[in-house]
Structures are given as structure tokens and as C-alpha cells.
Amino acid sequence: MDIQRIMAIVEASYQTRHSIEGALRDIDRRALNAMVLVKRHGNALAGYGVVARAFREGAADLKEAASHMQKSIAPLIQAHMRILQHRSYADLFRRMRETMDGAGKICPTLGCTEETWAQTIAAEEAEALNILYILIQAVNRIQEGIAEQEYVVTNGRIEAALSEDTGAPLMRVSRDMGNAVGIVRDAIRSYRNQLEELLHESGTGF
Known part of the structure; x- marks a missing residue:
């Protein structure tokens, strides 16, 4: 992942959070309005009262699911920023080793350092992938909640x-x-869709 992709995920996360929070506030307000109408008309709208309560409860569940999603976003971005930084370090040592090799000089320490950075990056990539899976699972729960709301x-x-x-x-x-x-x-x-693109860039599927 390059810096442009990271910034795109940051922007998408912000826009998604903004859209969801605004829509959930709207849902809650609409449900309250419906419950006021139900109360005003008494038993004639009892059936719709059940719907309004279910809708408001569903909105609360979606809000909670969205909060779980948000908890994974910052760690994911931080993990990829570390990977980018450490890749730059690894590239630096690789270029130094190649320069010395070209000059006919052998420096085992550089090779060991390069290998250490490669292992560090591999571990960080695995960590980032795990966070991404957790984030997608949180998105799944939101989509399940949306399907329930559409039924309501x-x-x-x-x-x-x-x-x-x-x-x-x-x-x-x-x-x-x-x-x-x-x-x-x-x-x-x-x-x-953006998260799945990131997942495919990581060399795996979902």
C-alpha cells in the first residue's frame, strides 16, 4: 500500500462515518416522530408503533456496530504507516549492500540487518491483515443490521x-x-468495496 492508498482509506473512513452518523440521527428522529403519531392516534396505529420501536432499536444496534468498526480504522492506518516506514529502511540497507557488493566489498552486517527488516515487515503485514479482517467483519455486522432495517x-x-x-x-x-x-x-x-480492494492488494481474498 502506498501513501495515496492510505489517504484514500482515511478519507473513505471519514466520509463513511459522517454519512452513517448523520443517517442514524435522522433514523432516530423519524422513529420518534412516528411514535408521537402513534401515541396521538391511539390503538388505531398500534401496529405501526411496533414498527417504530423496532426501527429505533435497530438504529441503536447500527450505531453500536459502527462504533466497533471505527475502533479498527486507526490501528489499520497506523500499521500500514509503519510498514511504509520500515520498507524505506529496508530499501536503504538493500541499496547500501548492493553498492558495497558492486565495489567488491562484503559486509555481512548489512545482509543481516536487511533480513531483520524483512522479518519485521512480514510480521507487521500479518498484523495489518488481521486488523483488516476484523474491520471487514464489523462492516458485515453493519450490513446485516441494514438488511434488518430494510425489512422493518x-x-x-x-x-x-x-x-x-x-x-x-x-x-x-x-x-x-x-x-x-x-x-x-x-x-x-x-x-x-474499498476495503476489499485493499484486501486483494494484500495478496489474499475474502
Whole structure:
């Protein structure tokens, strides 16, 4: 991974976090509005009340899953920054050894140092890969939560259609909830694509 890729991951992480946090706040607000409507109309909207509660609980679960994802981002970036730095050290010793070899001089210490850096880099790459797997697993949990929220949105639209005669604007509420979930879905899908590209660059698949 080069510095451009690292910066791209940093930017993608920031944008994803910003999109998810904003959408989750919107989801929570929409769910609260729906619960107010339900309370105002009493038993006539009891079914939608169940949907609104499920939606708000799902948003809380997504927020928790997103916090787990965030915990892995900084360690991943730090690990790759160390790898870049140590590769530059390894390259320096390699060039020094090649220069001395070209001059007909043998320096075993340089060869040993070069090997030590290679081992260090290999260990750090393994650590970075493990962090990346953990991060992708956190993304998986968010995507599972999104799928559950989309199911709740569908139920909400059904309940809203059944409650049209109450005069409550539930279809609009359900539509807005669906839009908010869509923002989270698209943001996390794009982020996962970038993480998978990084995974393939690491020489493995998922």
C-alpha cells in the first residue's frame, strides 16, 4: 500500500462515518416522530408503533456496530504507516549492500540487518491483515443490521398502507426512514468495496 492508498482509506473512513452518523440521527428522529403519531392516534396505529420501536432499536444496534468498526480504522492506518516506514529502511540497507557488493566489498552486517527488516515487515503485514479482517467483519455486522432495517421499513410501509384512513402521514415517515437506511446502505457498501480492494492488494481474498 502506498501513501495515496492510505489517504484514500482515511478519507473513505471519514466520509463513511459522517454519512452513517448523520443517517442514524435522522433514523432516530423519524422513529420518534412516528411514535408521537402513534401515541396521538391511539390503538388505531398500534401496529405501526411496533414498527417504530423496532426501527429505533435497530438504529441503536447500527450505531453500536459502527462504533466497533471505527475502533479498527486507526490501528489499520497506523500499521500500514509503519510498514511504509520500515520498507524505506529496508530499501536503504538493500541499496547500501548492493553498492558495497558492486565495489567488491562484503559486509555481512548489512545482509543481516536487511533480513531483520524483512522479518519485521512480514510480521507487521500479518498484523495489518488481521486488523483488516476484523474491520471487514464489523462492516458485515453493519450490513446485516441494514438488511434488518430494510425489512422493518417494508413492514412500516405495509402498516402505513393499512392505516391510511387515520389521516396520519405514515407513508411519508416510512419513505423518509427508507431513504435514511439507503444512505447507510450505500455508504457502507462503497466502504466495503474499498476495503476489499485493499484486501486483494494484500495478496489474499475474502
